[in-house]
Amino acid sequence: MPKERLGSSDGPTEQQKDRQNWFEKQSPPLQLLVLASGVFIFFGIHNFLQEAIMSIQDFRFGVMLGYFEVLGVTVCSFIERKYIARETQRIAPLSMYPVLTFCLLSSSSLSNLALNFINFPTKVVFRSCKVSGYTKSTFTVQIFLILSFLTKFSLRSK
Numbered sequence: 780m781p782k783e784r785l786g787s788s789d790g791p792t793e794q795q796k797d798r799q800n801w802f803e804k805q806s807p808p809l810q811l812l813v814l815a816s817g818v819f820i821f822f823g824i825h826n827f828l829q830e831a832i833m834s835i836q837d838f839r840f841g842v843m844l845g846y847f848e849v850l851g852v853t854v855c856s857f858i859e860r861k862y863i864a865r866e867t868q869r870i871a872p873l874s875m876y877p878v879l880t881f882c883l884l885s886s887s888s889l890s891n892l893a894l895n896f897i898n899f900p901t902k903v904v905f906r907s908c909k910v911s912g913y914t915k916s917t918f919t920v921q922i923f924l925i926l927s928f929l930t931k932f933s934l935r936s937k
Contacts (some may be wrong), residue, residue, distance in 0.1 A: 833891060841895070845888030849880060 802810065832844060860866045871879075 829891070833895070841891035842888040844891050845884055845886075848887045849884045852883065853880070 802813075805813075829844070832838065833841065
């Protein structure tokens with residue numbers, strides 16, 4: 780009986796499977812903590828680098844910076860869907876992708892351009908606000924509270 784060669788095509792060993800699935804074996808609170816920490820850390824790095832780029836003297840490429848941000852999201856999303864999740868079909872209709880891309884590009888580019896006129900903490904507060912209600916009155920109250928906070932914040936910083 781011949782010895783098995785290393786790297787045979789029989790699939791991964793149990794030890795390799797254990798290493799690949801280490802995250803799924805953790806408790807749900809630990810998974811949440813790790814993922815939430817990652818979001819905060821990488822969002823902080825992203826905003827720090829973005830502010831550093833936008834504060835360069837005579838930097839006027841906020842729209843191009845937004846374009847490259849959207850391009851990076853597109854490429855990374857494609858890689859994740861194709862090779863990690865191994866998705867074979869789209870869920871959303873193809874006609875919605877250009878609309879979504881336009882919205883993402885506009886949001887990113889305009890927020891980069893806004894850094895020329897507002898300070899960075901104000902931009903972070905606006906980007907962190909998410910609409911959490913479905914009724915018009917809830918949304919109006921949220922906008923009022925956000926604007927009240929920003930008014931107090933901006934008056935204090937002068």
